[in-house]
Amino acid sequence: xxxxxxxxxxxxxxxxxxxxxxxxxxxxxxxxxxxxxxxxxxxxxxxxxxxxxxxxxxxxxxxxxxxxxxxxxxxxxxxx
Numbered sequence: 001x002x003x004x005x006x007x008x009x010x011x012x013x014x015x016x017x018x019x020x021x022x023x024x025x026x027x028x029x030x031x032x033x034x035x036x037x038x039x040x041x042x043x044x045x046x047x048x049x050x051x052x053x054x055x056x057x058x059x060x061x062x063x064x065x066x067x068x069x070x071x072x073x074x075x076x077x078x079x080x
Contacts, residue, residue: 020028030052034041044051 033044041052
């Protein structure tokens with residue numbers, strides 16, 4: 001088997017696959033859970049309904065884009 005030479009792409013909430021964002025797909029999967037595993041769906045609804053009730057547009061609007069903690073680390077040009 002040939003070793004992988006590139007890093008795999010990580011899917012994030014903004015990554016789109018077939019025109020559907022990961023968040024939209026997750027919401028669809030949760031909706032499908034009611035038919036796939038109704039007992040577990042009822043359990044989630046009873047114990048933590050917030051897990052099932054979210055809006056795709058609610059992702060990280062509360063975090064400003066210029067938040068330093070959300071920015072990627074920049075490597076220095078030269079190590080000391």
